Amino acid sequence: MPYTHEDDSQRFLSLIAPHRPLLLGLARKLCRNSGTDPEDLVQDTLERALRHFDRLRDSSEPARRAWLCTTLQRRFVDHFRRHRTESVEAPHLKLVRAPVLVREPREWSPWEHVTEVELQDAISRLRQPLRAAFELHTTGLRYKVIAERLGTTSGTVGFWLHEARRELRAWLRPVTTARQPALAA
Numbered sequence: 230m231p232y233t234h235e236d237d238s239q240r241f242l243s244l245i246a247p248h249r250p251l252l253l254g255l256a257r258k259l260c261r262n263s264g265t266d267p268e269d270l271v272q273d274t275l276e277r278a279l280r281h282f283d284r285l286r287d288s289s290e291p292a293r294r295a296w297l298c299t300t301l302q303r304r305f306v307d308h309f310r311r312h313r314t315e316s317v318e319a320p321h322l323k324l325v326r327a328p329v330l331v332r333e334p335r336e337w338s339p340w341e342h343v344t345e346v347e348l349q350d351a352i353s354r355l356r357q358p359l360r361a362a363f364e365l366h367t368t369g370l371r372y373k374v375i376a377e378r379l380g381t382t383s384g385t386v387g388f389w390l391h392e393a394r395r396e397l398r399a400w401l402r403p404v405t406t407a408r409q410p411a412l413a414a
């Protein structure tokens with residue numbers, strides 16, 4: 230503790246000791262059915278007061294009393310939360326024994342081997358309203374914004390995107406199936 234001098238300990242006792250009965254009464258009121266010992270709560274508060282004695286020494290009597298009461302209430306809330314967490318969560322805690330995972334080799338989807346050039350070629354072959362909707366959608370625009378730009382409804386944009394994906398799959402499927410035997414080897 231930083232205050233080992235006789236003068237400081239006497240000054241601490243003279244400034245804080247008169248508040249002990251008030252603190253003990255407040256602690257008893259707060260701790261009534263909580264399972265927290267009021268004496269321990271007061272002791273925690275006094276320990277905090279000792280740590281912050283430099284500030285408390287120069288403050289007025291009402292400010293010191295307010296600080297002590299507020300600190301006691303906050304310490305009670307901290308104790309209550311800790312006790313509640315321990316009583317609620319402790320029964321559910323178990324020793325976790327994570328199994329050693331053996332990572333299987335990743336199976337690549339055939340679509341993951343389509344090159345950017347092949348994809349752009351397939352997109353360029355889409356008929357006009359489908360291609361415009363698809364290109365706007367790939368920039369991150371929402372259906373409503375695409376509909377406003379293309380002068381149609383959101384539902385129509387959704388249909389065009391569905392059709393565009395269907396056509397793209399049809400054009401890219403031969404490319405992916407041609408690579409399938411090479412990927413398996």
